[in-house]
Amino acid sequence: MILVTGAAGKTGQAVLKALQKKNAKIRALVRNGEQAELLMNYGIADAVTGDMSSQEVLKEALTGVSSVYHICPNMHPAEELIGQLIISTSREKKVEKFVFHSVLHPQTAKMPHHWQKLKVEEALFESGLSFTILQPAPYMQNILAFKDVIINEGVYRVPYPPQTRMSLLDLEDLGEAVATVLTGSGHDNATYEIVGTDPLTQEEIASCIGKRLNKEIRVEEAPLTQWRLQAKELDMDTYQLETLSSMFEYYANYGLVGNNKVLEMLLGRSPGSLDEFIKREFK
Ligand SMILES: NC(=O)c1ccc[n+]([C@@H]2O[C@H](COP(=O)([O-])OP(=O)(O)OC[C@H]3O[C@@H](n4cnc5c(N)ncnc54)[C@H](OP(=O)(O)O)[C@@H]3O)[C@@H](O)[C@H]2O)c1
Numbered sequence: 001m002i003l004v005t006g007a008a009g010k011t012g013q014a015v016l017k018a019l020q021k022k023n024a025k026i027r028a029l030v031r032n033g034e035q036a037e038l039l040m041n042y043g044i045a046d047a048v049t050g051d052m053s054s055q056e057v058l059k060e061a062l063t064g065v066s067s068v069y070h071i072c073p074n075m076h077p078a079e080e081l082i083g084q085l086i087i088s089t090s091r092e093k094k095v096e097k098f099v100f101h102s103v104l105h106p107q108t109a110k111m112p113h114h115w116q117k118l119k120v121e122e123a124l125f126e127s128g129l130s131f132t133i134l135q136p137a138p139y140m141q142n143i144l145a146f147k148d149v150i151i152n153e154g155v156y157r158v159p160y161p162p163q164t165r166m167s168l169l170d171l172e173d174l175g176e177a178v179a180t181v182l183t184g185s186g187h188d189n190a191t192y193e194i195v196g197t198d199p200l201t202q203e204e205i206a207s208c209i210g211k212r213l214n215k216e217i218r219v220e221e222a223p224l225t226q227w228r229l230q231a232k233e234l235d236m237d238t239y240q241l242e243t244l245s246s247m248f249e250y251y252a253n254y255g256l257v258g259n260n261k262v263l264e265m266l267l268g269r270s271p272g273s274l275d276e277f278i279k280r281e282f283k
């Protein structure tokens with residue numbers, strides 16, 4: 001049995017979809033019954049509901065499990081603590097394989113959610129568990145949050161400059177790579193950078209979307225102060241607000257770029273391009 005945490009989120013669902021194709025026996029850890037119900041569509045064997053930061057919930061979820069794919073909820077302030085708890089409980093429950101959903105360049109102290117993932121990686125090194133660490137690049141799917149504005153206003157509005165360079169990743173490729181690592185062998189003690197594209201500027205991203213939509217898409221930098229005001233209006237909590245602000249500032253200064261050779265090795269083919277993603281998702 002494979003336990004997938006954070007299973008109802010966008011990463012979790014991509015992973016479940018790929019594991020289903022491998023006929024894997026899956027348990028999902030989700031927040032509530034409604035999410036568990038939704039995931040029945042992915043053929044999961046069972047679900048455990050509750051708060052991932054509770055040791056009791058983790059004990060229940062890890063009972064009878066041979067492998068774990070741990071996805072911490074996005075921008076969770078207790079990411080490091082949750083990581084330590086699931087690692088120690090996995091040891092207690094004699095889990096054979098622990099695969100951790102980290103992030104590209106966790107070594108960046110300027111981004112708190114990256115740094116927390118680095119500390120979880122360190123805890124894994126010290127755990128004695130057999131582990132694999134996956135470090136995914138920013139998802140192409142993040143662009144979908146701006147889809148309506150892109151289509152209706154012809155603007156791709158991001159809180160960093162148009163020249164900011166980022167390597168992107170299609171979640172469908174991530175799911176496939178995760179399923180390969182979880183159901184295959186030979187990935188023990190590996191740390192894999194999971195990257196789909198060469199570095200792309202925001203202008204190149206907008207141009208790629210524009211070509212598919214057959215119209216000009218302009219990149220516009222939304223000032224961070226304006227983004228923060230809007231986020232506050234949406235009642236975003238302080239940790240999320242500050243962490244996202246730090247991330248946007250980091251992107252503006254340094255971008256976030258990686259190399260796709262490892263993903264190509266795991267998939268046995270070239271990773272999906274941004275153009276293929278846009279063709280699929282902007283129909
Ligand atoms: N987005 C990217 O480009 C990217 C790239 C690399 C790595 N990552 C990492 O990927 C991870 C997952 O991101 P995501 O966007 O897939 O997350 P997500 O869509 O926000 O999903 C998180 C899931 O966890 C649930 N959850 C939240 N708090 C919980 C708790 N205390 N106990 C149990 N379940 C809880 C959420 O339920 P509710 O909906 O009820 O809150 C949701 O179903 C994050 O660690 C992120 O840093 C993201």
